[in-house]
Amino acid sequence: MIRLRKLARAASLLTTPLAPEDILSLFNPVFSARQLRGVVTRVVPETADSATIFFHPGRGWQAHRAxxxxxxGVELDGVRHWRSYSLSAPAGEDPAITVTDMGAVSGTLVRTTKPGDVLFLAPPQGDFVLPEHPRPLLMLTAGSGITPVMSMIRTLVPHRPDADVVLIHTARTAADAIFLEELAELADQFPNFKVTHWFSGEHGRLDFGAADALDRLCPDWRSRAAYACGPGTFLDDAEALWEAEAAADPDAPAANLTIERFNTSLAGGEGQAGGLVTFEASDREVEADGDTPLLDVGEDAGVLMPSGCRMGICHSCLIPLRAGQIRDLRTGEVHGEPGQLIQTCVSAAAGPVNLDL
Ligand SMILES: Cc1cc2nc3c(=O)[nH]c(=O)nc-3n(C[C@H](O)[C@H](O)[C@H](O)COP(=O)(O)OP(=O)(O)OC[C@H]3O[C@@H](n4cnc5c(N)ncnc54)[C@H](O)[C@@H]3O)c2cc1C
Ligand code: FES
Structure with a gap:
């Protein structure tokens, strides 16, 4: 550390007007006093359209919980785009993300990332984590929703062979199932870990709207702490089932279901009028419709927009409203006071809007 400080002092003498950290980052790509970074150490293809990217984070990273x-953050054509990714590595190890190619940023990560590349990072967050004292667990996952649960399984199963964990994972085909082999190996090795893979291409969609499917695959599901992650409809069905069970027998001990969503429904602005959006500091004006998030409006207009989860949970996109009214795309509610901090990822213009950006 002392050597680093001496190097920084020497750099500051030698490098004016560049900041010393800019020069240090030439020697060590994860060094930055301003922006947390990580250097990619390994890229492992998982399926035809997904890959796991292992990285070594720099100073400022906090160890993640499973x-x-x-x-x-990834730079595309000189613009930094931020997306959220679950950390699929077990707690206590260097982080990794497992990305499925479904758009601009994920496609770039899956197709072009190589060892030595630098990723921009923000510290781990989220409450979808292993319970402190694991009781029998049920994991329900679909598609790329396996990633946070894989971190939990890798953290728990090899270190607590008595842990009773059932995983039901759905994918279209075996070739689309991420971590298929590793899960089968873990299930072979640890008898208390049971895995069912459900391939919807062969057997049709697994219907969680009714209890029958779960009764067949995991008869004691009601007594397990359940964790679910996957597409919106899959999670809506699971939530509805758990609610229906609770309503049917209010005296039974509450079966708990914890959910992680990768996206959210933003239908609250459909058919509504938008307005002229003025990005005051960036000196840009653009006509926006009533159901496009201001985050997308700004990015499409070339404004450097802060962002993170893009679904209203992380608050990275907050910017001050200068004037006008906005619509919350999750609820349809219209609101707006000058100076109010608004989440651009879930808000659309409801008339002319001025933003402090
Ligand atoms: C908490 C959290 C954890 C996440 N973890 C992972 C992860 O571990 N692995 C992973 O691959 N992705 C994960 N995501 C999703 C990820 O953040 C991006 O949304 C996804 O990679 C698409 O970004 P993109 O820029 O490639 O696509 P965009 O260019 O932003 O979008 C392309 C198209 O895909 C649609 N789309 C975007 N996201 C999804 C989605 N999740 N499901 C269905 N359609 C979608 C968009 O509506 C759009 O039509 C997570 C998201 C959140 C909020
Ligand atoms: S980007 Fe996460 S709340 Fe808007």
Whole structure:
């Protein structure tokens, strides 16, 4: 550390007007006093359209808890885009993300990342984590929703062979199932860990709307602490089932279901009028419709927009409203006071809007 400080002092003498950390980052790509970074150490293809990217984070990173996620920044055409990714590595090890190619940022991560590349990072966060005292667990996952649960399984199963864990994972085909082999090996090795893979391409969609499917695959599901992650409809069905069970027998001990969503429904602005959006500091004006998030409006107009989860949970996109009214796309509610901090990822213009950006 002392050597680093001496190097920084020497750099500051030698490098004016560049900041010393800019020069230090030439020697050590994860060094930055301003922005947390990580250097990619390994990239492992998982399926035809997904890959796991292992990285070594720099100073400022906090060790993740199994199930947490982090914001990852990637530069595309000189513009830094932020997306959230669950950390699939077990707690206590260097982090990794497992990304499925479904758009601009994920496609770039899956197709072009190589060892030595630098990722921009924000510290891990999220409450979808292993319980302190694991009781029998049921994990329900679909598609890329396996990633946070894989971190939990890798953290818990090899270190607590008595831990009673049932995983039901759905994918379209075996070739689409991320971590298929590793899960089978863990299930072979640890008898208290049971895995069912459900391939919807062969057997049709697994219907969680009714209890029958779960009764067949995991008869004691009602007594397990359940964790679910996957597409919105899959999670909506699971939530509805748990609610229906609770309503049907209010005296039974509450079965608990914890959910992690990768996206959210933003239908609250459908058919509504938008308005002229003025990004005052960036000196840009753009007509926006009533159901496009201001985050997308700004990015499309070339404004450097802060962002993270893009679904209203992380508050990374907060910016001050200068004037006008906005619509919350989750609820349809219209509101707005000058100076109010607004979440651009879940807000659309409801008339002319001025933003302090
Ligand atoms: C807490 C959290 C954890 C996440 N963890 C992971 C993870 O471990 N692995 C992973 O691959 N992704 C994960 N995501 C999703 C990820 O953040 C991006 O949304 C995803 O990679 C798409 O970004 P993109 O820029 O490639 O696509 P964009 O260009 O932003 O979008 C492309 C298209 O895909 C749609 N789309 C975006 N996200 C999803 C989605 N999740 N499901 C279905 N359609 C979608 C968009 O509506 C759009 O039509 C997570 C998201 C959150 C909020
Ligand atoms: S980007 Fe996370 S709340 Fe808006």
């Amino acid at each position: 199930g947490q996620w982090a914001r990852i």
